[in-house]
């Protein structure tokens with residue numbers, strides 16, 4: 099769903115800072131950590147590890163007699179400094195070492211901490227088969243970011259400290275261990291084997307990693323360096339399909355960043371039950387095994403490719419240049435996300451890249467409108483993990499793109515290369531990026547950072563256009579609808595930007611000619627007049643669409659049609675489609691349906707389908723159906739989703755064959771499954787609910803497969819049948835342990851959607867189930883439970899959410915649970931009578947649509963003659 103248009107009058111943004119948020123700073127540094135050496139032994143059945151953590155530290159000043167290290171719930175047996183036992187205090191989260199001898203500047207200290215930990219809460223995860231999932235692999239893996247390394251070894255756990263590292267680990271002979279850097283030795287010891295890895299380049303504690311499992315190793319290489327993929331045995335082919343572009347990506351990024359890949363190897367390990375998509379541990383990225391594609395998924399799944407290039411980009415932005423404090427995480431996350439755009443450009447062309455960038459912008463915009471607005475750089479939070487949101491990823495990427503647009507291709511890369519070369523193997527803050535830009539290009543881009551980085555928000559533009567034929571004058575009026583009364587930029591939210599406006603002249607068989615002017619937009623409302631020789635056919639505001647913004651075009655239909663058909667910038671074509679969708683009417687349908695079949699770029703065809711769905715006329719159906727035969731699965735998916743919003747028996751009949759006989763794409767099949775449910779739920783001329791139920795149950799029985807995409811679609815379809823008890827019963831069944839995980843998570847989430855139409859007795863059953871599920875500690879289960887509860891409309895959901903907000907060990911779950919509490923309170927406000935009224939209104943609208951559609955047809959007929967809206971005038 100696109101959240102692109104939202105109510106711009108509503109500037110009541112929720113605040114990012116939850117109660118208890120406070121400023122966070124890096125601690126004072128007693129010295130420079132030079133080296134960390136973990137010498138460990140794992141006991142996997144017991145989910146425990148024990149060993150020694152050696153830390154070499156060079157003191158910065160004399161006379162320090164205490165060292166405080168982060169260490170959560172570890173059993174610390176002893177601490178020695180230079181082989182002499184020291185006293186220490188330990189409160190379960192910090193260990194304070196009382197040094198027998200005070201520090202002397204530059205006189206190195208060798209600390210050895212003997213410790214163990216059993217069933218660690220975080221940081222290191224033990225995966226094993228169990229009674230419900232007997233085929234689960236045996237694996238151990240770590241996740242340090244942001245502040246979880248302290249759960250598996252004592253350390254100065256903040257990114258301002260960079261050191262070399264070494265991990266020596268004893269594990270069962272049947273498994274292998276992968277870690278940062280180079281493998282410098284292995285030895286067998288009875289039933290065990292010891293792996294010894296060493297990382298010679300400095301990095302922070304949160305990037306230290308260990309992954310243990312019975313992996314297949316697939317070898318590739320780049321520039322003589324090993325590039326390896328580790329996956330569960332039997333999935334070798336999927337590994338190649340999913341990660342095989344890595345060496346080419348390494349070449350690409352090395353060139354772009356002006357710095358060759360810095361580490362002796364690059365490994366990617368796909369692990370089970372991973373709690374992120376991927377993690378860029380230095381030279382050893384961990385990925386979720388859900389990213390492994392089969393041939394059918396590879397058809398239209400680009401998420402894996404984007405994940406692979408994202409984590410690889412971090413090997414420079416994040417690992418080689420380490421952010422000094424979490425508040426600057428956008429510097430790395432923004433560039434890693436922008437590198438996905440760059441890779442899309444390299445691999446699939448500029449249209450793809452532009453569209454990719456628009457999706458990023460939308461990701462940020464929906465967070466900004468639905469969750470909160472915040473500056474990209476802030477050190478006020480409860481937990482650092484809260485910062486990992488769409489503001490630093492997607493908006494970060496958009497900011498890097500604006501730098502590129504502002505500086506131009508050549509200077510932008512010079513600036514980035516200067517930044518990387520100057521700060522390789524160091525830590526950085528936002529200011530270092532600004533300074534690198536200035537050093538390399540002479541440009542001071544403070545104005546852009548002030549508007550987009552250090553404060554929240556973006557401009558919301560409304561653009562109106564008119565033509566004065568007597569004086570050959572184009573008038574463009576630009577309104578910043580986000581602006582408020584106020585004399586300073588911090589109170590009026592005005593943006594001050596130089597924006598190009600292109601006037602387009604179409605010509606047959608040739609690309610249109612453009613006349614481009616750049617104007618300074620800095621007031622709430624400004625009108626610009628352009629004397630032109632001829633009337634243009636279209637007006638492309640912010641030509642190239644490089645600025646992060648929303649835009650509503652208030653043009654007449656002929657200009658919108660010409661822009662959709664001819665603007666060279668794909669995003670200008672999309673904005674035109676959006677404006678046509680908003681306008682509605684038969685003319686708009688005609689223009690959009692022409693684009694659906696003739697537009698060369700799939701991204702726009704998909705967007706056009708979405709816009710058609712917004713026009714509530716009967717003619718929309720006929721305009722959409724040719725798109726079901728589109729050669730690109732991503733367009734078919736958008737068309738199926740669009741048809742699902744037309745709640746008629748005809749659209750049910752259009753989607754049913756896809757559910758029954760399938761499609762080349764899993765995602766299209768899944769969308770059709772959801773679609774038939776949605777149609778059956780609210781249609782006036784309904785297909786029988788029992789028929790849909792039967793159809794979806796057949797899918798559940800027969801279509802198990804890759805990541806359970808299709809069966810999750812069927813669950814989604816059932817969830818739409820809100821008043822159906824049989825549908826609820828099926829969903830509940832699939833929340834049982836033993837059901838494949840991704841399907842089970844889908845079923846748990848579906849409990850929220852279906853809950854709003856159920857009887858009080860069934861609502862109780864749902865709540866009981868969610869209460870049970872909330873006790874499971876696995877991160878993804880908790881997120882699914884929170885998502886389900888957030889959709890409910892009963893105060894009884896609040897208690898479960900509150901207990902998750904209080905008790906979950908994951909900061910992301912705690913924050914989400916708290917946000918959902920507010921959401922449910924709002925949901926309760928919309929009481930039953932109101933919903934009933936809304937449903938009746940929907941029915942009326944549908945009946946009205948029939949009349950409206952007939953009226954439009956009649957009007958079109960009567961207008962046919964003498965109409966002039968010609969392209970040439």
Ligand SMILES: [Zn+2]
Pocket residue numbers: 408412430431434
């Ligand atoms: Zn990242």
